[in-house]
Amino acid sequence: MSDVIDRPILAEEEAAKSRLRIIDCDVHPSIHAHTDLDQFLPKRWQQHLRTYGSHLRTPYIGTTPYPRSSPLIARRDAWPPTGGPPGSDLDFMRKQHLDPLDVEYGILQVLDLFIFSQQNLEFGAAIQRAINDWQLAFWSDRDPRLKASILAGQDDTQFAIAEIERCAKIGRYVQINVCPRANEPLGRRRYWPIYARAQELGLPLGIHVGGYGGHAPTGGGWPSYYVEEHQSNAHTMAAQLTSLVLEGVPERFPDLKIVFIEGGFGWIPSATWRMDRHFDAFRSEVPHLKRRPSEYVKQHFWFTTQPIDEPDEAKHLRSLIEWVGADRLLFSSDYPHWDFDDPRFAFKTPLTEAERRKIFNGNARALYKL
Numbered sequence: 001m002s003d004v005i006d007r008p009i010l011a012e013e014e015a016a017k018s019r020l021r022i023i024d025c026d027v028h029p030s031i032h033a034h035t036d037l038d039q040f041l042p043k044r045w046q047q048h049l050r051t052y053g054s055h056l057r058t059p060y061i062g063t064t065p066y067p068r069s070s071p072l073i074a075r076r077d078a079w080p081p082t083g084g085p086p087g088s089d090l091d092f093m094r095k096q097h098l099d100p101l102d103v104e105y106g107i108l109q110v111l112d113l114f115i116f117s118q119q120n121l122e123f124g125a126a127i128q129r130a131i132n133d134w135q136l137a138f139w140s141d142r143d144p145r146l147k148a149s150i151l152a153g154q155d156d157t158q159f160a161i162a163e164i165e166r167c168a169k170i171g172r173y174v175q176i177n178v179c180p181r182a183n184e185p186l187g188r189r190r191y192w193p194i195y196a197r198a199q200e201l202g203l204p205l206g207i208h209v210g211g212y213g214g215h216a217p218t219g220g221g222w223p224s225y226y227v228e229e230h231q232s233n234a235h236t237m238a239a240q241l242t243s244l245v246l247e248g249v250p251e252r253f254p255d256l257k258i259v260f261i262e263g264g265f266g267w268i269p270s271a272t273w274r275m276d277r278h279f280d281a282f283r284s285e286v287p288h289l290k291r292r293p294s295e296y297v298k299q300h301f302w303f304t305t306q307p308i309d310e311p312d313e314a315k316h317l318r319s320l321i322e323w324v325g326a327d328r329l330l331f332s333s334d335y336p337h338w339d340f341d342d343p344r345f346a347f348k349t350p351l352t353e354a355e356r357r358k359i360f361n362g363n364a365r366a367l368y369k370l
Helices: 011-015 034-040 043-052 091-098 119-139 157-170 190-202 226-246 268-285 293-300 314-324 352-369
Strands: 022-027 103-108 146-151 173-178 207-208 260-261 302-304
Touching: 022 352, 034 119, 043 091, 043 119, 091 103, 103 119, 103 352, 119 146, 119 157, 146 157, 157 173, 157 190, 157 226, 190 207, 226 260, 226 268, 226 293, 268 293, 268 314, 293 302
Parallel strands: 022 103, 103 146, 146 173, 173 207, 207 260, 260 302
Antiparallel strands: none
16 A cells, blocks of 8 residues: 555455555544534624624735635545535545545544634634534544544633643543644743643644744745745744754653644754754753753654655655654545545555554554544
């Protein structure tokens, strides 16, 4: 399955006994309509949403930072025949994704600009709470393969902790999600109470690309093109990895497990090499770090695979996987988005059987205690 595939999947391969069941760590459910949240949203906030709408920290009014040629960032074939946006119809998701690709578990990653980018933090907290309840009622309760994540806006730590504790008591969420594009870098101490609670609860901290902190998405300012915006996701992840490591989060919370989602993994070696080099020169500035940055990266962080960087020569991808570590990678498809990675074709370089089992199943099973 994971070897170089230069032919269509044959019909007889569909039932092959050697087929590995997949844990997909990045499946996007969508809200069919915002009114779906009414049963989970207090009357006050329902009225607020209808009267005022969203007040977001983004200049992209009425659209997303993606071109009209990829509406809702989705595959053309992912629009449900029953209507609604891609990812909003469970039966269609089962038929198109979960069943044919033999997905044992799918980790839900809810994406919508109005979840994490609200200027009104109290309204944002109400939306996050509603979304967390909606995930169980509309998805996990109806298909036990789908596992929910606790969405917690980190810009108001008090709200975030309250929501994490409320959901943790329910006991059916496998991860706490925060947003990488917030008001400040994620390593800042203002966010540490969230990390402390995640460590105490034994829940991984998920960081999925997206959201808006109100700042330009690149260190050089606002991009001109959509393709630049998409490229900037890797920059954002590298910046947040740097912040978390150098501010001392893994040193302060040694049992906290952090997952970078939908950022790919091609940028990790160079970002880490640079951190190591600078640490060697400036370690007296950060005496709270007891080890080189690369040691923290290899022991406290996991990375989902999509979008896989695809060098022209497969051996370069092989070298990348070996450096990052097969035990650090979690397969993700990003269904139903336009740059979805099909597990049958995603790795265009040979993997050993042990590596395949780790990446497609074992690592996620252990991390999320499935």
